[in-house]
Amino acid sequence: MSSASHSTSRSASHGTVKSYVVGFILSLGLTALSFGAVMSGTLPRDMILPAITLLAVVQLLIQLICFLHLGTAPEQRNNTMIFILTGSLIATIVGGSLWVMHNANVNMMPTQISPERARVKD
Template identity: 45%
Template sequence: MAQAHTDHDGSHGSYSAYLIGFVLAVILTVASFAAVMAHVLPPSMTIAVLTFLAIVQIVVHLVFFLHLNTSREQSWNLMCFIFAAATVIVIIGGTLFIMHDTAINMMSR
């Protein structure tokens, strides 16, 4: 008889946790669309609101769907994620800095 694969280490979330994560993700997505479509904020404030909502949505996905938390079992996963995020930030920030510096030095204003 074939046995179903069961995972007893508790790493998977419950249905209620997935439902809460899904509802939060939908609310954040609708809020992002509303911030853009309503045209009630100036463009710079709209970008700031979208950035904040995007960061909150990333955290919601990491916590509710990828089960990334500060527990002892997740410490290596958390450290790897932080290292990967820092690497991406350095690469993107360095690229933007180099592109800006090149544009200034080439006088392409």
Template identity: 50%
Template structure:
């Protein structure tokens, strides 16, 4: 019973890992916010940077707060998350493709 309790505690992060995750999240939020509030780059570059920081922030949240990593205990969770991401990307991407195709075909007449 004591081993199960220790294993449950081992899967949770330490105060240090939560602090690192929080600091990274704040940095990954403040930089894009500053770029949008005080535009100094072209609009396309700003959008690209904001999207890149958003993707990096998702990875930070998954690693530091949800504790998803490549350990054997988390492999099934990571696999399920990747499968979900692929399905969502396909649904959104193909839906946008269909709507764009319909729009261009309707406007051609």
């Protein structure tokens, strides 16, 4: 491999200054919108959490694309697939743990029935 093709393939995996600046400005804007959603009082109280969650997901996607360079280009597909599989694994472990803890909580809670009443039902 010549040094010219080696430097080209190396620079292809890194972003440009423009992509970093755009990502930074968009991230700052989304952070300001989240802050404004809470502090301005223009949103109804029950809409603040969904708005912040939506803005956080959009900001996550922008940061993945602009800073971590995840995308569908051939040189980025491996990283994108590893990221998706890692996210799926974490979601499965966290979701399964929450499910087990919820079921343990529901099934192991003391009942609101007195011992005398329990004996009558037997």
